[in-house]
Amino acid sequence: DIFPGMSFVQGNNVSLAVMSNNLDELQTYFDQLKEGGKVQMELQETFWSKCYGTLVDRYGIHWQISYEA
Template identity: 50%
Template sequence: MAVGIYLIFNGNCREAVEFYSEVFGTVSDEIMTFGDHPSSDYPLSEEEKKLIMHTSMRISGDLIMFSDAFPGSPVTVGENVSIMVTSKDMEELKAQFHKIKEGGRVEMDLQETFWSKCYGAAIDQFGVSWQFNHEE
């Protein structure tokens, strides 16, 4: 299991990632945009399709992940950090998610996505944002 930091931006993620790449002398991993998403459930403008859905980079050996907020769902600076739990153990991941969501709020229930067999997001009872991702 691994735990990482996920930073969410209001449309300027690409600029932030380029800045951090320069500061720390590293490069980001592959950039997935909202336009790369295979679902047509959410109609997006051409500009919104260019926003970053996910990328990551290693800074001093640790993985930091980045994305823009989903179009129409802006984040408030200070509330734009999420803790990402990644695990190969599906049952452990499910158990942790169900405990975190008690007394909190589910943002996306555990489900299969195009990038993971099991992904979910919740805000715990203390207001901390968590994401859970199964990794093969």
């Protein structure tokens, strides 16, 4: 699943997801994973989650961070 406006790149077809009902914990994970990486979508409210963001860490691993009530 590739977001609109993003192109397929070999290796970006798999991502790891972290889900939690603790917003502080999610912010901590996001901040640690983005060090040396690239944020694709800052943590923000979406229609499907109170807090959601995506990034690629320094090792090229794609992450989805999401609040789950």
